[in-house]
Amino acid sequence: MNIILLGPPGAGKGTQAQRLVEQRNMVQLSTGDMLRAAVAAETEIGKKAKAVMDAGQLVSDEIVIGVVSDRLDQDDVKASNGVIFDGFPRTTAQAEALEDLMTEKGMKLEEVIEMRVDDELLVGRILQRAKENGGSRADDNEETLRDRLKVYNTQTAPLIDFYKEKGKLVTVDGEQSIDEVTASILEALDR
C-alpha cells in the first residue's frame, strides 16, 4: 500500500510516517530528509538545493522528481509493504510526475491522507521543534516558516482538490494528540 501524507510544515507528517514504518513495515520517503542529506554531503543536488531550502522555497520539480525516482528503485522499497510519501508531491507537476513514475514502476497509489492543522498552531509547533533540535534545521525559524506556510497554501494546497477529484483523499484532524492522529490514519488505511 502506497500512500501520501499531505499537510503543511509542522503538521506532524514525519512523526506519523515513523509510526507507520514501525507498525506496518512501510518505507518513509521524505524528500526533505533526502535533500538535507544531499546538502550535508555537499553533492551537486545539495549545492543547488541549499539556498532555496534555507529561504523556505521549493526545490525545482526536476531535481525532486529525479531524487524520488531513484529512491523508488532501491531494494528496501521493493521489499516493503509500501511507501509513505512525506513532503512529496508539493506541486501539481510533481503529482502528475508521480502518477507517471508509479505507472512505470508498476506501483499503485492507494490513499492520500491530508493532515489538517490551523496555521497559527503550526508556528508554535515548529518553533518548539527548532528548540528541541538545537537549531539543526536552518529553515525552522519564524520568518522562514511564514514563507513555507505561504508556499504550502499557494503551491501545495491545490493538491487537496487534485486528489479529492480522484477519490483518493482522506482528511484527518491533525490537531489531535499524536496517538489520536495515528489512530485516525490507521483507521483510514484499514477501511
Ligand code: AMP
Ligand atoms: P520538509 O522537510 O518536507 O519540510 O522540506 C524541507 C525543505 O526541502 C522544503 O522547504 C523545500 O525547500 C525542500 N523540499 C522538500 N520536499 C520538496 C518537494 N517535494 N519539492 C520541492 N522542495 C522540497
